[in-house]
Amino acid sequence: MLKIVNEHPQYILAKVEIAEANLNYSDQFKTELVSLLKDKGRIVLLNMEQVTYVDSSFLGALVAGLKHALGAGNDLALSGLQKDVHDLLKLIRLDKVFKIYANEQAAIAALDQ
Amino acid sequence: MNTKQSFEFDNQASSISSFSHQLLECLVSRLMNHHHDGQLLFKARYIIGELLNNAVKHSGCSKTVFTLTIENDYLTIDKVDEGTKLELMNKASYLKNGVPTLIMADGLHELYITKESDQLLSFFCREPQNEEVTIQHLHEHMGLLIIAKAADRFTYSFNSPVNTFTATVNLS
Numbered sequence: 680m681l682k683i684v685n686e687h688p689q690y691i692l693a694k695v696e697i698a699e700a701n702l703n704y705s706d707q708f709k710t711e712l713v714s715l716l717k718d719k720g721r722i723v724l725l726n727m728e729q730v731t732y733v734d735s736s737f738l739g740a741l742v743a744g745l746k747h748a749l750g751a752g753n754d755l756a757l758s759g760l761q762k763d764v765h766d767l768l769k770l771i772r773l774d775k776v777f778k779i780y781a782n783e784q785a786a787i788a789a790l791d792q
Numbered sequence: 793m794n795t796k797q798s799f800e801f802d803n804q805a806s807s808i809s810s811f812s813h814q815l816l817e818c819l820v821s822r823l824m825n826h827h828h829d830g831q832l833l834f835k836a837r838y839i840i841g842e843l844l845n846n847a848v849k850h851s852g853c854s855k856t857v858f859t860l861t862i863e864n865d866y867l868t869i870d871k872v873d874e875g876t877k878l879e880l881m882n883k884a885s886y887l888k889n890g891v892p893t894l895i896m897a898d899g900l901h902e903l904y905i906t907k908e909s910d911q912l913l914s915f916f917c918r919e920p921q922n923e924e925v926t927i928q929h930l931h932e933h934m935g936l937l938i939i940a941k942a943a944d945r946f947t948y949s950f951n952s953p954v955n956t957f958t959a960t961v962n963l964s
Contacts, residue, residue, distance in 0.1 A: 775900065
């Protein structure tokens with residue numbers, strides 16, 4: 680579900696490889712995300728361009744990942760959000776706690792600064 | 793044109809996606825002759841999705857009936873089952889009618905219930921201003937919050953043994 684596409688000394692780029700991120704996948708996603716954060720000990724950037732829908736259970740997994748990342752002195756950032764997904768994050772104000780980039784290139788440019 | 797249509801859900805997580813698409817396709821066809829902004833289907837999709845999650849995770853029964861009603865410029869989504877009573881309802885006897893009670897706060901939101909009668913609770917949400925957000929205190933369970941924010945009115949009623957969640961969205 681989470682595929683590492685690039686390992687940089689400061690960050691990991693990973694792609695979320697599901698379209699409908701709902702209850703059926705949230706537990707597995709949370710396990711994979713927390714493992715990735717623990718194992719790599721770096722900032723994780725999730726490319727979510729394939730994701731057309733997220734539900735509350737998946738958002739909960741993202742928030743759990745963010746807590747884990749920040750608690751360890753790292754971060755969890757998102758890129759490539761489709762309009763409905765971005766609108767949902769804005770609706771419940773999670774855009775105020777996640778760093779969100781238009782695409783992977785924009786995220787990398789910000790992280791490289 | 794006023795319309796009403798009901799659908800039976802089997803409360804299985806594996807059915808969420810197909811059932812949600814079935815309801816949304818119905819809505820799209822029923823709304824063809826109604827003027828509405830682009831946000832309506834966005835709101836309906838997330839309300840339906842979270843009510844389905846609620847059915848799978850909390851109903852404790854094998855069947856839930858969803859009813860979509862379009863009437864007088866309002867879309868109403870009802871979720872009805874005869875399963876487990878919402879735990880918050882157990883606290884309702886201690887609440888005063890019409891007085892909001894805070895049930896969740898995390899710096900981004902405050903979620904309240906108001907007892908409207910012995911059988912009816914309504915939910916509403918407030919966004920605190922200038923509140924310090926502590927990431928470690930953020931809530932990870934956001935289903936009721938999403939519905940309360942997407943709907944113009946969101947209620948829960950219990951008339952033993954029937955649980956009914958009702959979300960209403962103004963079409964205009």
